[in-house]
Amino acid sequence: MMATPGRGAVISVKDITKTYLVGEVQVRALRGVTLDVQSGEFICVTGASGSGKSTLMHILGCLDRPTSGEYLLDGQDVSKMSKDQLAEVRNKKIGFVFQGFNLLSRTSALDNVELPLLYQGGKSLRTAERRARAMQSLTAVGLRDRFDHHPNQLSGGQQQRVAIARALVTEPAILLADEPTGNLDTRTSIEVMGIFQKLNIERGLTVLVITHEMEIAEYGTRIIRCRDGQIVSDHLVERRRLADDELRALPKEATVA
Amino acid sequence: MSPLMTFRIATKALGRNKMRTGLTMLGMIIGVSAVISLVAMGNGAQSVIEDQIRGAGTNMITVNAGNISQGGVRGGSGSSSTLTVDDANAIREQVPGVQFLAAGVQSQAQVVAGNQNWFTRIQGTDVDLPDIRSWALKTGAFFSAQDVSGAAKVAVLGKTVSDTLFGADADPVGQVIRIRNQPFKVIGVMAAKGQSGMGPDMDDQILAPYTTIMKKLLGVTFIRDITVSAASAGDTTDVADRIAVILRTRHKIAVGEDDDFTVRTAEEIADIRTAAMGTMTTLLAGIAGVSLIVGGIGIMNIMLVSVTERTREIGLRLAIGAKGRDVLLQFLVEALTLSLIGGGIGIALGFGLAEGMSRWMSWPTKVPANAVAMAFGFAAATGVFFGFYPAQKASRLDPIEALRFE
Numbered sequence: 001m002m003a004t005p006g007r008g009a010v011i012s013v014k015d016i017t018k019t020y021l022v023g024e025v026q027v028r029a030l031r032g033v034t035l036d037v038q039s040g041e042f043i044c045v046t047g048a049s050g051s052g053k054s055t056l057m058h059i060l061g062c063l064d065r066p067t068s069g070e071y072l073l074d075g076q077d078v079s080k081m082s083k084d085q086l087a088e089v090r091n092k093k094i095g096f097v098f099q100g101f102n103l104l105s106r107t108s109a110l111d112n113v114e115l116p117l118l119y120q121g122g123k124s125l126r127t128a129e130r131r132a133r134a135m136q137s138l139t140a141v142g143l144r145d146r147f148d149h150h151p152n153q154l155s156g157g158q159q160q161r162v163a164i165a166r167a168l169v170t171e172p173a174i175l176l177a178d179e180p181t182g183n184l185d186t187r188t189s190i191e192v193m194g195i196f197q198k199l200n201i202e203r204g205l206t207v208l209v210i211t212h213e214m215e216i217a218e219y220g221t222r223i224i225r226c227r228d229g230q231i232v233s234d235h236l237v238e239r240r241r242l243a244d245d246e247l248r249a250l251p252k253e254a255t256v257a
Numbered sequence: 258m259s260p261l262m263t264f265r266i267a268t269k270a271l272g273r274n275k276m277r278t279g280l281t282m283l284g285m286i287i288g289v290s291a292v293i294s295l296v297a298m299g300n301g302a303q304s305v306i307e308d309q310i311r312g313a314g315t316n317m318i319t320v321n322a323g324n325i326s327q328g329g330v331r332g333g334s335g336s337s338s339t340l341t342v343d344d345a346n347a348i349r350e351q352v353p354g355v356q357f358l359a360a361g362v363q364s365q366a367q368v369v370a371g372n373q374n375w376f377t378r379i380q381g382t383d384v385d386l387p388d389i390r391s392w393a394l395k396t397g398a399f400f401s402a403q404d405v406s407g408a409a410k411v412a413v414l415g416k417t418v419s420d421t422l423f424g425a426d427a428d429p430v431g432q433v434i435r436i437r438n439q440p441f442k443v444i445g446v447m448a449a450k451g452q453s454g455m456g457p458d459m460d461d462q463i464l465a466p467y468t469t470i471m472k473k474l475l476g477v478t479f480i481r482d483i484t485v486s487a488a489s490a491g492d493t494t495d496v497a498d499r500i501a502v503i504l505r506t507r508h509k510i511a512v513g514e515d516d517d518f519t520v521r522t523a524e525e526i527a528d529i530r531t532a533a534m535g536t537m538t539t540l541l542a543g544i545a546g547v548s549l550i551v552g553g554i555g556i557m558n559i560m561l562v563s564v565t566e567r568t569r570e571i572g573l574r575l576a577i578g579a580k581g582r583d584v585l586l587q588f589l590v591e592a593l594t595l596s597l598i599g600g601g602i603g604i605a606l607g608f609g610l611a612e613g614m615s616r617w618m619s620w621p622t623k624v625p626a627n628a629v630a631m632a633f634g635f636a637a638a639t640g641v642f643f644g645f646y647p648a649q650k651a652s653r654l655d656p657i658e659a660l661r662f663e
Binding site: 061064087088090102104105120166170 | 570576
């Protein structure tokens with residue numbers, strides 16, 4: 001489960017800091033973080049709330065810029081980019097999965113998945129092409145037959161799978177998930193982690209999951225622990241949990257799907 | 258992002274909340290249709306008045322007692338007792354270019370015929386009136402000069418009066434009607450002149466010799482008005498001027514003093530009436546315009562609520578690669594779509610209302626082309642103006658904050 005050598009770092013962060021001004025008080029959310037993520041890695045970032053893991057996620061996800069330091073994403077320096085440039089980077093290189101799914105209500109799964117493609121500048125895709133790619137993405141998460149369902153017709157796990165399909169549709173360099181299992185029960189959590197694992201193993205997709213649950217973190221290949229705005233430990237997972245095996249071991253449930 | 262894509266995203270967003278979209282549009286629909294239908298009503302009335310007065314003969318001149326533009330307390334034209342029969346005769350004899358002339362007095366009374374009765378206008382006039390107004394008789398005859406000089410109690414009925422008192426299609430000639438308990442013999446019925454858009458109904462009146470009305474009904478020595486027609490239409494203004502000169506001399510009005518009478522040509526009356534209607538139309542359009550602005554504020558209100566409610570959606574769009582400009586355009590196009598579709602429906606509804614007004618309420622309407630263009634333009638401008646602030650607010654959201662919004 002080691003990083004594929006030779007393909008280079010997808011993420012290369014050197015000594016980044018982030019300081020917020022809350023009223024008169026300066027809050028140092030990140031105090032010098034250095035991190036390299038190789039292509040094909042499945043990294044889990046853990047830490048208590050206030051440890052800086054969310055801030056790190058926002059910066060890695062190009063939603064925010066570091067106060068200082070250097071950030072190379074896929075070989076491109078993004079630490080000094082303008083807002084519009086960052087938006088383009090987010091669209092092309094990053095797939096987001098959120099705790100709260102953030103699907104558009106009263107909109108079919110297919111339309112939800114298609115959404116990032118609508119914001120692709122330059123050569124816009126034709127409608128048929130967009131549909132085909134969104135369908136492919138839904139197939140990858142096993143929801144091909146539910147493409148016309150609206151979010152309120154889907155279970156929580158299915159909604160999160162739609163969100164994952166949406167993150168995949170632009171073929172990003174990295175998939176960033178912020179507490180993706182935070183709103184899900186144990187079984188569904190394992191299912192969702194299983195999808196990440198499958199994508200990681202079968203497609204070599206680089207995945208970065210933020211979670212505060214250690215058990216969830218063990219589905220990854222490498223665990224990074226944050227505390228007080230710094231990385232306090234960074235180690236490979238020796239005995240990686242495999243979602244597929246665990247699901248088979250779990251008693252059969254009357255599946256909602 | 259292409260404009261077409263922005264439009265598709267915006268219409269999809271609107272389609273997601275049809276109830277709210279519909280209600281917001283309603284403000285615009287009401288505003289635009291109000292502007293269109295009210296302007297159409299005003300314009301229709303205006304053109305009818307114009308046609309009527311011009312149609313009655315451009316060579317007509319009316320002289321009214323009193324002067325509405327005079328200072329001090331005045332009851333308006335016709336309420337003064339400054340015109341006499343001698344004035345009328347002087348105009349007839351001394352003013353060149355006068356073809357027909359009729360002195361007029363007016364009253365109103367309850368008229369009784371058999372077991373029917375009707376409250377109507379009694380118009381005292383002279384034998385020339387049918388010529389001046391180019392007004393034919395339906396049956397019977399108009400009264401003669403002898404009737405006038407002898408103050409005969411004869412009456413010529415308007416169509417409405419005849420129908421009401423004697424029933425439609427009945428011939429009342431030879432019957433007797435009672436006006437203020439005095440018997441008048443019906444000698445004729447005027448042809449229908451039609452209801453005018455504004456002003457008195459020409460068919461709802463009784464014509465009688467002015468002498469009879471003055472002596473037998475009112476007991477007055479003055480007349481209310483003199484209606485004159487000039488021999489040639491081109492001569493009308495000159496004749497009107499000459500009438501004014503004669504009346505000033507006869508009334509011994511010194512140079513610099515105001516007239517105690519009012520001389521107006523048909524042209525002038527038409528102008529005054531249409532100008533008044535024009536003011537009315539502008540006023541109505543103004544009031545309707547206020548409802549357009551209210552509609553616009555409604556759009557802004559809904560868009561602001563929408564931006565707050567959809568904060569997470571905006572956060573998501575920003576996170577997956579929408580630029581601030583994309584979000585700005587999306588909300589602007591949403592507002593614009595609301596106002597333009599609302600405006601379009603409003604225009605259609607306005608036409609419908611105008612058509613309905615003229616069909617079922619016999620109020621003449623005319624939708625001017627520029628009112629449609631204006632209403633549509635205003636709807637678009639409202640959309641952009643009131644949509645911009647909420648759109649800008651949306652586009653400036655921080656994606657991190659927006660995604661966290663509960």
